[in-house]
Amino acid sequence: MTQTKSYTATAKWLHWGMALIWIAAWLVGIVAVHWRDEFNPQHQLTFLHKAMASTLLLLIVLRIAWRLTHAAPAMPDTMTPRLKRAAFIGHLLLYIVALLGLPISGWYWSSVADKPILVAGLFLLPPLVEPDKSLYDLAKAIHTYSAWLCGALVGGHVMVALKHHFIDKDKVLAGMMPGRVE
Numbered sequence: 656m657t658q659t660k661s662y663t664a665t666a667k668w669l670h671w672g673m674a675l676i677w678i679a680a681w682l683v684g685i686v687a688v689h690w691r692d693e694f695n696p697q698h699q700l701t702f703l704h705k706a707m708a709s710t711l712l713l714l715i716v717l718r719i720a721w722r723l724t725h726a727a728p729a730m731p732d733t734m735t736p737r738l739k740r741a742a743f744i745g746h747l748l749l750y751i752v753a754l755l756g757l758p759i760s761g762w763y764w765s766s767v768a769d770k771p772i773l774v775a776g777l778f779l780l781p782p783l784v785e786p787d788k789s790l791y792d793l794a795k796a797i798h799t800y801s802a803w804l805c806g807a808l809v810g811g812h813v814m815v816a817l818k819h820h821f822i823d824k825d826k827v828l829a830g831m832m833p834g835r836v837e
């Protein structure tokens with residue numbers, strides 16, 4: 656493990672690249688479902704949502720491999736041990752629920768519905784399970800509820816990052832920004 660003051664450049668590229676894809680996929684998912692007649696009559700937004708979001712399934716493998724071999728910077732001493740533990744659990748939840756669980760639930764839904772997923776619009780993702788229309792409603796509910804739960808999780812994550820920067824005035828956000836923090 657190599658301990659650094661800020662995240663490594665690779666970790667920053669992965670964080671911001673995946674954050675951009677994640678937030679865009681979330682917004683497109685919402686518009687696709689709730690403004691279907693206005694903006695998604697031919698399912699073009701559903702196609703875009705799946706094409707974007709499915710790339711996270713590949714990127715997360717790289718990200719976890721990088722994270723396991725490159726330590727995150729130490730949290731500031733101004734944080735209590737309890738807060739540090741909460742931050743660790745929060746990040747773990749983002750990895751497990753938002754970056755792994757949610758894309759897998761979308762993959763599962765499309766698989767039981769026997770619908771294709773074109774990763775980045777380029778190649779087909781093989782089905783995760785055999786098609787089974789009787790599981791459609793369950794798969795849809797899992798993806799929809801987790802999507803809203805993750806929206807709240809990510810919203811909280813962004814607010815905490817901003818609190819570190821503007822209220823606590825520590826180096827947590829700077830450690831994820833371009834450039835090095837001493």
Ligand code: HEM
Pocket residue numbers: 676677678680681682684685687688695700701704705708709711712753757758759760761762764765772798799802803805
């Ligand atoms: C392999 C990855 C994924 C697939 C195959 C997938 C598939 C789908 C499908 C088919 C829909 C319904 C769209 C429609 O009815 O037109 C949907 C909705 C949605 N998805 Fe995904 N999804 C994936 C990943 C994600 C990710 C990573 C996020 C979060 C960034 C996400 C957030 C949403 C949201 C917010 C909705 C709308 C939920 C609602 O209010 O009903 N999905 N997804």
Ligand code: HEM
Pocket residue numbers: 670673674675677678722727728730742746747749750753754809812813816817827828829830831
């Ligand atoms: C504007 C949006 C965002 C901001 C300002 C932001 C900010 C940050 C900051 C400052 C850190 C470092 C925290 C620390 O060292 O204690 C961090 C880490 C992290 N962020 Fe974000 N983030 C954003 C969006 C996202 C999104 C959309 C996701 C995933 C869905 C995400 C997932 C993560 C994860 C998993 C970590 C932990 C990294 C690690 O230690 O391996 N972030 N973020």
